[in-house]
Amino acid sequence: MAVASDTIAAPEHSAEGRSETIAFLIMTAVLIVAPFFIYPLFLMQALCFALFACAFNLLIGYVGLLSFGHALYFGWASYLAAHAAKVWGFPPELAILTGAATGAVLGLVAGSLAIRRQGIYFAMITLALAQMMFFFALQAKFTGGEDGIQGVPRGKLFGLIDLASNNTMYALVVVIFLACFLLILRIINSPFGEVLKAIRENEPRAISLGYKTDRYKLVAFVLSATLAGVAGGTKAIVFQIASLTDVHWTMSGEVVLMTLVGGLGTVFGPVAGAFVIIAMQNYLNALESWVTVIQGVIFVVCVLLFRRGIVGEIAHLLRIKL
Amino acid sequence: MFEIFGIPSNALFSQLLIGLINGSFYALLSLGLAVIFGMLNIINFTHGAQYMMGAFMAFFLLQYAGLSYWWALIVAPVVVGLFGMIIERTMLQWLYKLDHLYGLLLTFGLALIIEGVFRNYFGSSGLPYAMPDSLRGGQNLGFMFLPNYRAWVVVASLVVCLGTWFVIERTRLGAYLRAATENPTLVRAFGINVPRMITLTYGFGVGLAALAGVMAAPIYNVSPQMGSDLIIVVFAVVVIGGMGSIMGAIVTGFGLGVIEGLTKVFFPEASNTVIFVIMAIVLLIRPAGLFGRTA
Numbered sequence: 001m002a003v004a005s006d007t008i009a010a011p012e013h014s015a016e017g018r019s020e021t022i023a024f025l026i027m028t029a030v031l032i033v034a035p036f037f038i039y040p041l042f043l044m045q046a047l048c049f050a051l052f053a054c055a056f057n058l059l060i061g062y063v064g065l066l067s068f069g070h071a072l073y074f075g076w077a078s079y080l081a082a083h084a085a086k087v088w089g090f091p092p093e094l095a096i097l098t099g100a101a102t103g104a105v106l107g108l109v110a111g112s113l114a115i116r117r118q119g120i121y122f123a124m125i126t127l128a129l130a131q132m133m134f135f136f137a138l139q140a141k142f143t144g145g146e147d148g149i150q151g152v153p154r155g156k157l158f159g160l161i162d163l164a165s166n167n168t169m170y171a172l173v174v175v176i177f178l179a180c181f182l183l184i185l186r187i188i189n190s191p192f193g194e195v196l197k198a199i200r201e202n203e204p205r206a207i208s209l210g211y212k213t214d215r216y217k218l219v220a221f222v223l224s225a226t227l228a229g230v231a232g233g234t235k236a237i238v239f240q241i242a243s244l245t246d247v248h249w250t251m252s253g254e255v256v257l258m259t260l261v262g263g264l265g266t267v268f269g270p271v272a273g274a275f276v277i278i279a280m281q282n283y284l285n286a287l288e289s290w291v292t293v294i295q296g297v298i299f300v301v302c303v304l305l306f307r308r309g310i311v312g313e314i315a316h317l318l319r320i321k322l
Numbered sequence: 323m324f325e326i327f328g329i330p331s332n333a334l335f336s337q338l339l340i341g342l343i344n345g346s347f348y349a350l351l352s353l354g355l356a357v358i359f360g361m362l363n364i365i366n367f368t369h370g371a372q373y374m375m376g377a378f379m380a381f382f383l384l385q386y387a388g389l390s391y392w393w394a395l396i397v398a399p400v401v402v403g404l405f406g407m408i409i410e411r412t413m414l415q416w417l418y419k420l421d422h423l424y425g426l427l428l429t430f431g432l433a434l435i436i437e438g439v440f441r442n443y444f445g446s447s448g449l450p451y452a453m454p455d456s457l458r459g460g461q462n463l464g465f466m467f468l469p470n471y472r473a474w475v476v477v478a479s480l481v482v483c484l485g486t487w488f489v490i491e492r493t494r495l496g497a498y499l500r501a502a503t504e505n506p507t508l509v510r511a512f513g514i515n516v517p518r519m520i521t522l523t524y525g526f527g528v529g530l531a532a533l534a535g536v537m538a539a540p541i542y543n544v545s546p547q548m549g550s551d552l553i554i555v556v557f558a559v560v561v562i563g564g565m566g567s568i569m570g571a572i573v574t575g576f577g578l579g580v581i582e583g584l585t586k587v588f589f590p591e592a593s594n595t596v597i598f599v600i601m602a603i604v605l606l607i608r609p610a611g612l613f614g615r616t617a
Binding site for chain 2 (some may be wrong): 113123128302
């Protein structure tokens with residue numbers, strides 16, 4: 001059965017591969033030109049969250065698992081990356097890798113607990129575990145409590161390139177983002193990714209075909225947490241701060257919102273969603289306290305009327321896969 | 323005055339009582355979540371916000387209408403319950419055929435809206451709500467001082483919880499409800515208005531949250547974010563107990579409240595996290611939850 005569906009899917013596969021390649025090239029071109037028109041700090045912030053949202057989307061979009069606690073990996077990775085760069089004197093590349101490793105380890109622990117239950121329980125477990133680690137972050141000494149870790153040095157990349165300038169930093173963030181994005185594309189389009197989609201569509205059937213679905217789910221979970229860790233680590237280096245905001249459940253909610261707005265289960269959706277939400281937060285600053293309410297309204301509108309999201313809607317209109 | 327494990331008995335029993343109070347709220351809230359989940363297949367993330375609305379309703383009633391705490395106990399759950407029914411009719415009902423997660427996302431969005439609006443008008447700091455005169459003071463039991471209001475909260479929520487259990491498990495109405503949970507199409511074929519039953523169930527679950535909010539108002543301050551952290555703990559309680567059983571939700575709620583209270587005495591640093599740790603242990607030993615029927 002698996003073989004048959006592979007051969008049937010093959011011609012369509014190359015077509016959808018083409019639209020993805022074109023979209024990827026456009027995105028890369030836009031990211032290269034963007035700093036000439038847009039403030040690089042905003043772009044870097046949006047890219048960090050775009051990567052975070054892509055990592056989250058790997059779970060919800062391709063395995064059908066709603067993790068409501070992804071701030072755990074993002075926030076703790078940014079704490080450890082900041083600590084590594086500031087206290088241990090790690091260069092930025094190693095600090096970001098420390099963040100990725102933090103995400104991987106936490107993802108392995110939380111993931112192996114959470115995949116023991118399905119559906120709605122999965123979301124509640126991930127949320128509860130993230131809340132537990134929020135309290136640890138609040139009480140632990142090295143996180144600096146309410147102040148967070150401030151004054152994190154950006155340092156020199158490989159000991160050579162000084163990252164103090166925003167333009168150099170932006171180049172590094174773009175490289176990290178594109179590399180991780182390509183990795184996600186590769187995962188999704190690999191045989192492993194096909195099994196993930198099979199689990200999303202019909203888990204009992206995947207089990208009956210002989211796949212150890214729990215193991216696939218756990219690997220996907222760890223991958224997602226690791227990439228969220230890369231995003232968190234990068235953010236700590238760029239903004240030179242790690243704080244409680246990034247481990248709070250509101251951050252978990254925000255990444256869900258970004259993915260939902262952009263389009264669940266689309267490759268480019270989370271990127272679009274992250275840019276929309278970050279732009280909204282930056283440009284609607286005057287509305288301060290109303291931002292939460294607006295976010296809530298967007299949630300409600302998206303769920304009721306706009307479930308495909310921006311990119312999903314475009315893909316549907318053009319009848320291509322994005 | 324005597325000591326247990328080096329802790330003065332007075333401190334121990336008063337923390338136990340606080341634990342029982344928190345346990346009452348956990349039980350009322352997880353009961354509401356379980357009832358709603360049974361009928362609607364939706365995890366109601368707005369539950370915390372609706373609990374907060376209950377507390378605010380009590381505050382408004384006293385402040386602007388001069389209605390006492392006793393009136394608030396009836397009026398607030400009804401008003402907030404009606405508000406819930408409007409939400410169910412206008413929004414939630416469109417999601418029943420979709421994946422569960424959309425219900426979670428929609429109710430999460432609603433919680434953000436409600437809490438955001440309250441925070442804009444009332445700020446983040448709490449508003450005081452005076453305890454009703456008739457429940458002031460307390461009894462000296464010899465080994466501890468028992469404030470009347472706290473005793474009242476524990477007894478009242480026990481009565482409400484057990485009453486709900488009785489209605490659902492032992493009456494004809496409850497039988498309809500359980501049948502509609504199992505097979506709504508068949509129950510409709512018998513001429514029972516299932517959509518109306520779903521609306522009323524949601525209203526009832528939300529009303530329970532509002533009732534918990536009214537009872538919480540004199541103990542904790544009334545504040546816009548009082549529900550959001552609580553609801554995450556209640557989610558953990560629900561994971562531990564499993565939503566399959568009404569009695570399970572009640573027992574787990576009270577039990578975890580007491581354990582949390584004890585942790586505050588013996589190991590205060592862990593009091594915020596103990597319930598989450600228990601959840602992790604339960605997931606390792608009994609993945610389906612203590613009272614869960616199937617995984």
